[in-house]
Amino acid sequence: MTGSAGDTDGRRRLLLFGLDGVPPELLFDQLLPIMPNVRRLVERGVRAPLRTTDPPISVPAWPVMFTGVDPGTLGLYGFRHRRPHSYTEMYLPTSSDLPVPTIWQLLSARGRRVAVVGMPLGYPPPEVNGVYVSDFLTPGHAEVTTFPPELRADLDGPDGPYLFDIPFRSGDLARVAREIFEMTRRRFRFAERLYAREPWDVFALHEIGTDRLHHAFWKHFDRNHPQFQPGNPYERIAEEYYALIDEGIGQLLRQADDRTDVVVVSDHGSMAMRGCFCVNQWLEENGYLVLRHPAPRPSTPLEEVDVDWGRTTAWGAGGYYARLFLNVRGRERDGLVPPDQVGAVRDRLIADLQKLRGPDNAPIAVDVLRPELLYRGVAGDAPDLMVYFDGLKIRSAGTMGHPTGFLYENDSGPDDAVHGPYGVFLYTPAGGVAPDQLPEIPMVDVAPTLLRILGEPVPSHVQGHPVEAVAGAMTWRMPVPNPA
Ligand SMILES: [Zn+2]
Structure with a gap:
């Protein structure tokens, strides 16, 4: 030695x-x-x-x-x-x-x-x-x-x-x-x-x-x-x-x-932090997420919203960045997207995300990351897509029932900073x-x-x-x- x-x-x-x-x-x-x-x-x-x-x-x-x-x-x-x-x-x-x-x-x-x-x-x-x-x-x-x-x-x-x-x-x-x-x-x-x-x-x-x-x-x-x-x-x-x-x-x-x-x-x-983007509200407005009843009050977590899962294509979770999940037949309980359509649906979702505009109607920079392309391996429970809004200066919020899809304050309590x-x-x-x-x-x-x-x-x-x-x-x- x-x-x-x-x-x-x-x-x-x-x-x-x-x-x-x-x-x-x-x-x-x-x-x-x-x-x-x-x-x-x-x-x-x-x-x-x-x-x-x-x-x-x-x-x-x-x-x-x-x-x-x-x-x-x-x-x-x-x-x-x-x-x-x-x-x-x-x-x-x-x-x-x-x-x-x-x-x-x-x-x-x-x-x-x-x-x-x-x-x-x-x-x-x-x-x-x-x-x-x-x-x-x-x-x-x-x-x-x-x-x-x-x-x-x-x-x-x-x-x-x-x-x-x-x-x-x-x-x-x-x-x-x-x-x-x-x-x-x-x-x-x-x-x-x-x-x-x-x-x-x-x-x-x-x-x-x-x-x-x-x-x-x-x-x-x-x-x-x-x-x-x-x-x-x-x-x-x-x-x-x-x-x-x-x-x-x-x-x-x-x-x-x-x-x-x-x-x-x-x-x-x-x-x-510049503000929050309500990702599930946006998915609903764009037909990806379907509700049976509107969210009962502002800042309602998705788990308390009456979602029509059998008609839902994608949903998200918030917290700094957006985790997006596709509702895939055979994978999720009420999966809607046929497995051979996953690529096409994902591409359409990415294209729609990249057209995002903020409250001032100016475009928002959107980075979409795909775990299987980003990492050497994808273990555990990865999201289908990972999305950053405005280089993360805009936080992703998963809650629903907000009067608008863009918030100037954090949805889960006062917070001034992002990562x-x-x-x-x-x-x-x-x-x-x-x-x-x-x-x-x-x-x-x-x-x-x-x-x-x-x-x-x-x-x-x-x-x-x-x-x-x-x-x-x-x-x-x-x-x-x-x-x-
Ligand atoms: Zn830390």
Whole structure:
């Protein structure tokens, strides 16, 4: 066996911060001046915009980041998936649904110790060589939220119970603000206690608060947002919150030793929401979806609408992007489209979608993605079509009964932000390097790059490749191994 720094006594350790939904322009530019700890990492590290997944949603983005395979191969197309053969019955995938191991599991199998806090998909908490705290998708009724289960007793601190997530789509912004800060404070304090006490080779912390802050407060802090009001009480909330994040990162960095490399990543970006497009209303207006009775009230979920399924050609589900399903004979209970017509119907639907116009009668850019063309494999319960409106600045809404098909506010509670195409990647090896900026890194390359940095082999099922400009940033200063 050839020696490398990764498997000698001086094995590298990795401290990783996963900040949900942080775009490069916020972390590497606008907020960097108020983040001295992150700034020091940037000044001594390699950074890049991290190209998120299609769809750009935390699930699949985080699991793709830490498995190195695409969403279709994982069978993850968003938080919610349609139960096969059903119309509106949805389920949330869990950590047990992943068909390939995460790097936390790969490292565990190699005898490395990991401490993972909140990394999605983290519920139920996966068994690892070390500890794992479940993620923001942990159900409220969950009893086992840590691996090993005994760790549960240590989650809550002197300042209150550990918070996995908070309700953020609410008119009570004062409450949302208070809870986001409190959740993050408690998570970082727990992380400090765990960090000091638990032996680890890789320590990874996920924070959902950044994403929640963006959704709840984007128009209040983004001075370029059309609805931004100067002097509003939340004008400086992004600076205050990111300063808290920076302080938390700084606390952990102060505990780090001289062989600890640091990584900061985010799963997708965030940007201002322009409005919502009511996809099922549009399908009904265009004859694809047939109702027996009109939706009883505004914002009625499709499962509460009296749909004439036997006469319906296609229906959709909302949430950032539109998942469209064809009602195929032999596949769905009351399937209408004969299997040999699926291609023709799909093409007509795509052509109709591409003629869309917004409330001002200006055309809306529509991107239609087909899972079988987009991914290396299509496992699980994929939609027939995936549709982005206006590069996702217009959110897809699945509810019905709205007076018009275009809404200026979100249909499922106040929300100012949608997800953007780039997250961040930052790698600062212990001791630092000359700062470098790469054009962009694809999500599937993160896992193999981290494995390379840690001196561990990259399994053959991994679709991404180690980014040499990143892994090379640490190898140049590695001691030359003695010839065997
Ligand atoms: Zn996210």
